[in-house]
Amino acid sequence: MLTRIAFAATAAFLLTSAAIVAPAVAQDPIKARQAGFEDLKKAMGEIKDALGKxxxxxxxxxxxxxxxxxxxxxxxxxAGSDKGKTGAKEVIWANFPDFTxxxxxxxxxxxxxxxxSATGDKAATGKAFAALADTCKACHQRYRAD
Incomplete structure (x- = not known):
């Protein structure tokens, strides 16, 4: 039963996320992605806190x-969203397949x-969290201006 509830909540979130992101990107892709990455940063902190507790x-x-x-x-x-106040390097658009x-x-x-994490195994969750953090670093090293 809990699995069905979690699945339904996840599906609702995904549908809502898509509905929110599309109009925001059309208006200002730089602000939309900055807001998304701020939420990603917050999410990483939430995961770290959960593991710590x-x-x-x-x-x-x-x-x-x-x-x-x-x-x-x-x-x-x-294309064209590389101008303005952004931490995105121009190489993103030159190498978009790798970025994707x-x-x-x-x-x-x-x-x-x-x-x-759904299994409750702290060690496996910690290992998966480290792998997630590594994917962030791999992208930042090449595509994010400091």
Whole structure:
């Protein structure tokens, strides 16, 4: 029963996320992606806090939120959105297939974290969280201006 409720909540979140992201990107993709990455930063903190409190299962819905956001990342970087106040390097648009692959890696790692944390296994959740953090670093090193 709990699994069905979690699935329904996740589905509702994903549908709502898509409905919110699309209009925001059309208006200002830079602001939309900055807001999304701020939420990602917050989510990473929430996951870290859950692990610190031995509440691995609390990370599952947060990781699902990260996966949902990750699936939208390429759409947040349309051509021409490299101008303005942004920390995005121009190389994103020059190497968009690799950038898209890194976003997919983030989605995959977040999905794996959600699965690991749903089991309540703190060690597996910690390992999956470290893998998720590594995907963030891999993208930042190449595509984010400091």
């Amino acid at each position: 031995d509440k691995a299962t609390a990370a599952a819905p947060v990781a699902t939120r990260v996966a949902a956001f990750a699936s939208t990342i390429p759409s947040l970087f349309p 692959a890194k976003a997919k890696d983030l989605e995959t790692a977040a999905t794996a974290l959600a699965a690991a």
